[in-house]
Amino acid sequence: MSNFIVGVTGGVASGKSEVTRRFEQLGVFIADADVAAREAVAVGSPGLTEVVEVFGSGVLDGSGALDRVAMRARVFHDEPARRRLEAIIHPRVRASMQAQCATAAGAYAMAAIPLLTEGGREAYPWLDRVLVVDVHIDVQRARLMRRDDIDAELANRMIAAQATRDARLGIADDVIVNDGPLDALAGHIAALDRRYRRLAEEKKTARSG
Template sequence: MAGFCVGITGGVASGKSEVTRRFEALGIAVADADVSARAAVAAGSTGLAEIVSAFGAQVLDRDGGLDRAAMRQRVFGDDHARKRLEAIVHPLVREMLQRQCRLAPGPYAVAAIPLLAEGGGREAYPWLQRILVVDVPVAVQQARVMQRDRIDAELAQRMIAAQATREARLAIADDVIVNDGPLDDLQTQVAALDRRYRALAADA
């Protein structure tokens, strides 16, 4: 069981997934908030029942699951609706992540939480011993989003603006990986942090 847990976060296209893959390659268990979010609103779940109660049956697909496209349309550009959805999903995700980290084998565990800053930061996740932010300049972030999703600059800017600012993420960071260079640089940074986290977990 891992008593020491590190939260990893970063903006869209910052390279969070690449970083978590490299921790996994070093034998570290990763609990993924996106996976937990899907489980939290799976067909038949209490989370999905709460969403239907809040937004109506029109957010369901023909199989009785969550129609993600319809839900995105419903909350995109509507802060009240988005916060209502997050108030349902985020507590369920936090509980799942904490349980997975606590039960994980190894010296420490990683929780990949894209919306950590948006979801309450350290106050919402008091069980995280460290927060690691994967950071890139906004211009690099925008270029990556445009290339990855094949979208124009305006939509990329809106996607970035919908998240916490770079400054807000860095304000909650204990550790930072700057991911604007070659992948070899990334490996060096992950390996150094892995050594640090193993030492901290041993002393905890």
Template sequence: MADFVVGLTGGVASGKSEVSRRFEALGVTVVDADLVAREVVAPGSDGLAEVVQVFGEGALDAQGALDRRAMRARVFGNERERRKLEAIIHPRVRRSMRSACAAAPGAYAIAAIPLLAETGRGAYRWLHRVLVVDVPESVQRERLMRRDGIDRALADRMIAAQATRASRLELADDVLPNDGTLADLATRVVELHTKYCVLAGCD
């Protein structure tokens, strides 16, 4: 049972997924908010039933699953609709993540929460520390353009749509710079793993 939980976050194209993989390679359980968000509205779930109750049958696709494209179009630019959807999904995600982290083997687990800065740490009071994967915006832009095959203007809009770098760093107990090589990243992850093992009281 993991009694110590580290929240992992960072901006788009900062390398959060690679950091998660590095911790998993060290035997650490990583619970991913994006994956959990899909699970809590999977076919047959009470989360999906509530979405249908609130938004109607139009929220479903032909197979009876959540029609994500239709729902994105419905809530995009509509604050009231977006908040209704978030009120269904977000509490379930937090509860599921907390349970999964608590049940994880080992002395500590990682909760990967991409939008932690946007949500606020207060919604995740059970986190013991927050680790921010940090890169300069220029690096984010370059990676986004290369990864997604987009132009600079769209990359800048994607970055601007998220919390600022400064607001993420304000949340941080630990900062992992990720503008170097993969070898640099691997070294830093091992150092953090050692630190968290000490804090969590690993055997």
């Protein structure tokens, strides 16, 4: 069981997925908030039942699953509705990720949470540390345009819709600057892996003492 949990976050196109993939190659368990969010409203789940109770059966597709396009359209310009939806999904996501990490094998585990800054670190009191994957906004914009085949205006709007770079850095215990080639990540990740294993051992020793 992992007694040390690291939250991983970063802006869109910062390279979070590549960073967590490389930690996974080192044997680190990764709990993914996006996967947990899908599972929270899977067919037959209490989460989906509550969504239907609040928003009606019109948010379901023909198979009885959540129609994500319809749901997004429903809450996009309706702030109270978005908050009601988040109140259903987010607690389930947090509980699922915490349980997955706590029962994972290995010295430590990681929780990949794209909107950690937006939700507030205080919503995740079980995180021992937060790792921010940081990238300069010019690099971020260029990557986003290339990745999604979009223009600069749309890329800027997508970046602006998230927390600011400064806000993310403000909650960070550790930072990986991912402005360069992917090969540059290896040394940073190896060093952080050693640090997290040491901190996990120190926490374990302190608890047993």
